Amino acid sequence: MDCRDVQNLLHPYSDGELDLIRHLQIENHLDDCKECAERARSLRQLRGVLASTSLYHRAPDGLQAKLRATAEPLPTPSGRTGQRRPSAMLAAMAAGIFVLLGAVTAGFLFSRPGTIDDRFAERVVAGHVRSLQVAHATDVVSSDRHTVKPWFLGKVNFSPRVPDLSPQGYTLSGGRLDYLIDRPVAALVYHRRAHLINVFTWPAPDDGEQPVRSLHRQGFQIRSWQHSGMVYWAISDLNDVELDEFVRLFQEHTAAAPG
Numbered sequence: 405m406d407c408r409d410v411q412n413l414l415h416p417y418s419d420g421e422l423d424l425i426r427h428l429q430i431e432n433h434l435d436d437c438k439e440c441a442e443r444a445r446s447l448r449q450l451r452g453v454l455a456s457t458s459l460y461h462r463a464p465d466g467l468q469a470k471l472r473a474t475a476e477p478l479p480t481p482s483g484r485t486g487q488r489r490p491s492a493m494l495a496a497m498a499a500g501i502f503v504l505l506g507a508v509t510a511g512f513l514f515s516r517p518g519t520i521d522d523r524f525a526e527r528v529v530a531g532h533v534r535s536l537q538v539a540h541a542t543d544v545v546s547s548d549r550h551t552v553k554p555w556f557l558g559k560v561n562f563s564p565r566v567p568d569l570s571p572q573g574y575t576l577s578g579g580r581l582d583y584l585i586d587r588p589v590a591a592l593v594y595h596r597r598a599h600l601i602n603v604f605t606w607p608a609p610d611d612g613e614q615p616v617r618s619l620h621r622q623g624f625q626i627r628s629w630q631h632s633g634m635v636y637w638a639i640s641d642l643n644d645v646e647l648d649e650f651v652r653l654f655q656e657h658t659a660a661a662p663g
């Protein structure tokens with residue numbers, strides 16, 4: 405194994421993803437090769453830094469606009485656009501660095517050995533944000549559970565439970581088909597005032613019951629639990645108290661009247 409081979413494998417190596425033989429080969433190489441050992445060390449350091457800070461940073465307000473403004477080409481005396489000002493060059497370089505940092509971060513994000521929960525939480529947040537961005541969070545628009553439930557027939561190979569919680573102030577708005585990691589899931593959409601709640605649900609790998617776990621990601625509240633052979637992930641920007649109440653009601657109604 406030469407230096408290039410070793411350096412190509414440093415990511416999976418530090419994630420412990422290599423088979424034992426290759427792992428030991430790299431370990432031996434790092435004992436003897438200063439350059440590769442140094443690379444392995446800075447990789448570990450970089451990961452430490454990334455792990456200790458939030459991976460999600462919002463660019464300060466107006467920064468994009470500022471970058472765009474400074475990157476405008478200068479009009480030449482003849483009226484045509486000419487070469488860019490030095491400040492524009494700097495801005496473009498800064499933007500390039502932002503993109504590069506983003507790419508590096510994304511690379512680490514996906515090669516990071518996160519827990520299953522972490523990875524699901526990421527996808528749940530992405531699914532939620534996607535549903536907020538598109539004009540329609542719902543493929544089937546109805547507050548009637550007897551309309552929403554059958555809509556999933558033939559779209560997913562399971563029948564989600566769709567409790568009616570409108571008497572308690574959590575209005576069913578509809579449902580849609582979504583994908584989390586590798587599987588199609590049912591997304592049930594509820595509203596509490598202006599707050600949208602997505603409940604992602606799909607069949608659990610076993611019949612075990614899982615109590616509610618709370619997560620907080622990117623400003624969203626997340627609750628996940630497993631009940632009667634189904635997995636549930638609820639996410640919203642609703643406050644803790646009301647989302648907990650929603651989950652409690654949802655559980656009561658899926659327990660009392662399955663279907």
Ligand SMILES: [Zn+2]
Nearest residue numbers: 406407437440
């Ligand atoms: Zn080497």
